[in-house]
Amino acid sequence: MIGYLNLILRLVIWFLLTANFSPANIMIGIAIALILPGRPKSLGRLRDWLLALWETLVAVPQAYMEAVEIMLFPHNYEEVTLEKVPLRRTPGLVFLDVFVITFTPKTIVLKYHEDGWYEVHRICRRKK
Numbered sequence: 071m072i073g074y075l076n077l078i079l080r081l082v083i084w085f086l087l088t089a090n091f092s093p094a095n096i097m098i099g100i101a102i103a104l105i106l107p108g109r110p111k112s113l114g115r116l117r118d119w120l121l122a123l124w125e126t127l128v129a130v131p132q133a134y135m136e137a138v139e140i141m142l143f144p145h146n147y148e149e150v151t152l153e154k155v156p157l158r159r160t161p162g163l164v165f166l167d168v169f170v171i172t173f174t175p176k177t178i179v180l181k182y183h184e185d186g187w188y189e190v191h192r193i194c195r196r197k198k
Contacts, residue, residue: 075119076162077103118158122166129170136175145176145193155186 080103088095153171155164168179171190181189 075116075123079162079166080106115158118156118160118163122163122170125170126166126173129173133174140175140193143195145195147194147197148191149194150180150189150191152183153188153190155182155188 081099084099084102085091088099155167159167164182168182168188171188172178176193178191179188180191183189
């Protein structure tokens with residue numbers, strides 16, 4: 071099951087990069103997703119993967135809401151915070167976390183600290 075989730079993640083990234091759903095591009099994406107080396111030693115738990123995929127789906131409407139909010143209301147302040155990485159994250163799940171945080175318009179991951187923290191830059195409407 072985890073292998074299928076890795077394959078789906080690679081295909082989603084391919085389609086986000088190419089923005090092309092032609093049959094030829096789909097076949098190229100599948101070929102590349104299958105050829106890329108995997109890390110069978112670091113399989114994540116299925117529950118962690120499903121939760122990460124759910125967070126990715128929730129991030130899409132959140133990104134649209136934040137984009138509209140930025141257009142309607144000024145965001146004149148910014149802050150840099152540290153967010154704790156959930157325990158036992160595989161490299162694929164860390165990538166998905168960084169992708170979800172960066173996908174929303176108000177936040178971007180500046181750095182991943184190996185000791186288990188994401189350094190996140192945020193824009194906000196008011197000083198905290």
